[in-house]
Amino acid sequence: MDAALISNLSVLISSIFLTLATYVSFIRLIGSKNPNRFAKISYSLTLVSTIVLAIGVIARGVAADRAPWGNMYEYAIAGTLAVLFVYLIIARRQDISGIAVFVLMPTLLSLGLAQTVLYIPVADLVPALKSGWLVIHVASTIIAGGGFSLGFAFAVGQLIAAKSKSKLAEKLPTESQLELLSYRVSAWGFAVWTFAVLAGAIWAEEAWGRFWGWDPKETWALITWIAYAAYLHARVTVGWRGGKAAAIAIVGYLTYLFNFFGVNILFDGLHSYGGL
Amino acid sequence: MSDTFSLTPVELARFFWRQLTSMRTALILLLLLVIMSIPGSVLPQQNTDAFGVSQWIENSPELGSILLALGFFNVFSSFWFSGTYLLLLISLVGCIVPRSFQHYRATRSQPPAAPANFERLTMHDSIESIAPYTEIFNDVAVGLKKKNWRVRTDLTNKYVAAEKGYLREVGNLAFHLAVVGIILSVGIGVLFSYRGQMLVREGTAVASTPTQFTSLTFGTAVSVADLPAVTVKLNKFTAEFERGEVQRGAARVFIADVTVQTLTETKDVVIEVNKPLLVEGSKWFLVGHGYAPRVQVKNQLGEVIFSDSVIMLPRDGNFSSEGAIKLPNGENGLGFITAFLPTADFTGQPISIFPSPDNPVLLLSAWQGDLGLDSGVPQNVFSLDVSELDRIGIVSLRPGDVWQLPKNLGSVEFIGVERFVTFDVASSPGAAPALGFSILAIIGLIVGLYVRSRRIWIKQLPDGIYQIGALSRSDQPGLDNDVALVKALCSAAKETN
Ligand code: HEM
Numbered sequence: 151m152d153a154a155l156i157s158n159l160s161v162l163i164s165s166i167f168l169t170l171a172t173y174v175s176f177i178r179l180i181g182s183k184n185p186n187r188f189a190k191i192s193y194s195l196t197l198v199s200t201i202v203l204a205i206g207v208i209a210r211g212v213a214a215d216r217a218p219w220g221n222m223y224e225y226a227i228a229g230t231l232a233v234l235f236v237y238l239i240i241a242r243r244q245d246i247s248g249i250a251v252f253v254l255m256p257t258l259l260s261l262g263l264a265q266t267v268l269y270i271p272v273a274d275l276v277p278a279l280k281s282g283w284l285v286i287h288v289a290s291t292i293i294a295g296g297g298f299s300l301g302f303a304f305a306v307g308q309l310i311a312a313k314s315k316s317k318l319a320e321k322l323p324t325e326s327q328l329e330l331l332s333y334r335v336s337a338w339g340f341a342v343w344t345f346a347v348l349a350g351a352i353w354a355e356e357a358w359g360r361f362w363g364w365d366p367k368e369t370w371a372l373i374t375w376i377a378y379a380a381y382l383h384a385r386v387t388v389g390w391r392g393g394k395a396a397a398i399a400i401v402g403y404l405t406y407l408f409n410f411f412g413v414n415i416l417f418d419g420l421h422s423y424g425g426l
Numbered sequence: 427m428s429d430t431f432s433l434t435p436v437e438l439a440r441f442f443w444r445q446l447t448s449m450r451t452a453l454i455l456l457l458l459l460v461i462m463s464i465p466g467s468v469l470p471q472q473n474t475d476a477f478g479v480s481q482w483i484e485n486s487p488e489l490g491s492i493l494l495a496l497g498f499f500n501v502f503s504s505f506w507f508s509g510t511y512l513l514l515l516i517s518l519v520g521c522i523v524p525r526s527f528q529h530y531r532a533t534r535s536q537p538p539a540a541p542a543n544f545e546r547l548t549m550h551d552s553i554e555s556i557a558p559y560t561e562i563f564n565d566v567a568v569g570l571k572k573k574n575w576r577v578r579t580d581l582t583n584k585y586v587a588a589e590k591g592y593l594r595e596v597g598n599l600a601f602h603l604a605v606v607g608i609i610l611s612v613g614i615g616v617l618f619s620y621r622g623q624m625l626v627r628e629g630t631a632v633a634s635t636p637t638q639f640t641s642l643t644f645g646t647a648v649s650v651a652d653l654p655a656v657t658v659k660l661n662k663f664t665a666e667f668e669r670g671e672v673q674r675g676a677a678r679v680f681i682a683d684v685t686v687q688t689l690t691e692t693k694d695v696v697i698e699v700n701k702p703l704l705v706e707g708s709k710w711f712l713v714g715h716g717y718a719p720r721v722q723v724k725n726q727l728g729e730v731i732f733s734d735s736v737i738m739l740p741r742d743g744n745f746s747s748e749g750a751i752k753l754p755n756g757e758n759g760l761g762f763i764t765a766f767l768p769t770a771d772f773t774g775q776p777i778s779i780f781p782s783p784d785n786p787v788l789l790l791s792a793w794q795g796d797l798g799l800d801s802g803v804p805q806n807v808f809s810l811d812v813s814e815l816d817r818i819g820i821v822s823l824r825p826g827d828v829w830q831l832p833k834n835l836g837s838v839e840f841i842g843v844e845r846f847v848t849f850d851v852a853s854s855p856g857a858a859p860a861l862g863f864s865i866l867a868i869i870g871l872i873v874g875l876y877v878r879s880r881r882i883w884i885k886q887l888p889d890g891i892y893q894i895g896a897l898s899r900s901d902q903p904g905l906d907n908d909v910a911l912v913k914a915l916c917s918a919a920k921e922t923n
Contacts, residue, residue, distance in 0.1 A: 273672040281700040333901055341871050348864045357700050359621070359711035359852040361860070362612070364474055364502055369467040373460050380456035387449045398457070405460070413467075 153213035154272045160206030161227055165261045167199035168234075172258050175250035179321055189247030193238075196254065200234040203261075207231050213272045217285040219292060220275045222414055226264035232296030233257050236335065240300070246331065248322045252303040283353030290346035291371075295406060297339025298378075302403035304332035305396040312393055329392065333385060336399055340378040347371050370409035377402035446513070447520035455514040462510060466501030469493070473500065515609060522602045529595045536578040537589040540883040544895035549905050552893045553916050559584060559886045562916050566884055569915040575882075585885035590878075594900060597873025604870055607863035615856010617647040627718045627735045627846040631659035631685075634708065634851060652853075654706030657687040661694075663845045665715060667781045675744060675781055682712050682847050697849075707853055714848035716740045717747050717766050719788050720841040726834050735844045738766045739808050744778040750810040752797050759797040760835070761810045765789040768843070776822070788840045792818040792831060878902045884912055892916060 178188035211218035219228045308328035355361040384395035470478030479499045483490030497504025544550040567577045575588040622642035632638045634656045666679040682697040697703045703710040718735040738749035751762040769780035770787035793815035821829045823840035879899040898905045
């Protein structure tokens, strides 16, 4: 069997496990007699899904003979892996099973989208993308994106938990727990994003002779960066703490998503390598 | 009463300054920047897509002219965008500089006194001990000092105060100052930068003099005199494209073999897409390429009147390319509209179906008459204005083919396929300091986010009870460890007793 096939199969198997994990954590949320048990099963299924997905991403890299994040499909599977990985680390340390569905459902969605709409077979890269900085720059945007995605899921949970009258809210972790979780992963994402933007600027200087050119992708990367800086400030500004800050984190995440989907598809910039 | 109207000018100025340097203002300015950047990515911008801008205005002239006047086609240098980030810059400096002094003073003074009410702190706990408080305080103080806490023992009011993690604020300040540094480096760097583009055919050389650039722009603080004295000769350009089914025709390899000559040396180097040539402070980037078929034209007497490679601009991803050849000769001038197809396909309209020269064809449409090159009106070298010309004929040639022009006007030979490349030549001296500040920003950010800044107090209550209170000024976990440490230090005192 060749590596490309192994990769595709792994991604498929991973999404099957992820579907099960999502289902189980949904049951855990809407009410079961034994939530702890379901939480554990969900965790194990997610763990398996993550390991299989990791194999899928690595096999893709072997098949293409380069870092496996050269087009939207690869970015999506590697990004999903990053989200799952960070999620598992947090879930190992503390009980966040009440919020698991909020993480797993979008993750499943992105994996599904990757395999259907975004899928393209293995191919080499155009010369502009052949650079050590590609590996570093894109890898760091993927890792930062993992943090942002979780921050988003937690922020949404936080807003729901804040309306503590709803039945759902009682099953979630507390508002302040979610706020802190959201902050941690988002702040971490922000630090890595800062580095990603820097690495991108260095790469742009090498490839195009200008480190900043207001290309749509660059502009939206900056928009995301400023949005998260605003979020970090809002958290410590009187009158903005809590819900409003969470809303900014959500907006920040939407700008990040837009950079991935919107800019690749709508705009015709230097970065339009999407391969759709 | 905060009635602004009764304030003196100084008070008013102070009021606005305090407003400007408040966190809330900074936050709102940041959010404003987010919103203002969006039109800059959605609308075409003059500096990156001037053609798109003129099209946009053509399509909707009324809205277009309003948006143009308001700077929406040049968002990032518009007055409202620059104004906002300048305000943010001032706010930032006004906020950070006083904080730096404040923090400097804090690092030289004692940890603050114990608060009256420990219940309000992030964490509090208590422990009982029969040991004399002097001994307990001593053990706690010594133990904490060993772990690099700054400690203050107040025996009159019976408490020990300790603080750790001053680096957090240092990191935060460094980050903000570095952001100022980045903005200034980029802003000032633009004044000292230049950037131009030139097209070089295989076998020819270009010098970095203004006439050889197809475009050239300078920052306000530099001029033509700052261009380096460099000559670059393109010996050979190699391009390879994907031949597999997936992404067929996508670029795979671009390599330019050049000879670089400066006042002091001559050397052969290779320029690739991600490997610019760095020479005399300027960087030469390989940003594009295309075909320059070699053509020879003879007149009716059989004398060669033109023999050269001709740059044709690519029009699509498979390098269907267009250009023109102009041979002015008064009323008897000859002009050719040319199209080059590296892998020609004639099943429909003639187009190229692959970027490599697998089946090269040169299409020529020949015209005769006064080309108008002497009229003084600048012309586009890549197109021919045929409004005043007579059509002679049209033909497609393969390498080696000769076309005998009708009416015995001479002949045209397509000798062979050659290439040209596009170089961007740029100098951006702001890049190095911006890079330095960016690295500082990242280090400062990590320190500011992850160093834990916290205070801890222990005070004696009646009946041998000691209360411990701890305050975290960061959202990192671990405060419980600090409380546990102090408790352990207290117990140590008890046991030694
Ligand atoms: C370009 C503008 C700015 C950016 C990108 C920015 C970014 C950030 C970031 C990322 C943090 C969190 C990192 C850390 O704690 O080390 C932060 C914290 C902070 N910023 Fe800014 N900032 C900007 C402007 C300002 C301004 C104008 C002020 C003053 C009004 C300010 C005051 C603060 C303060 C006090 C904190 C500490 C918050 C805390 O204790 O967690 N910042 N800023």
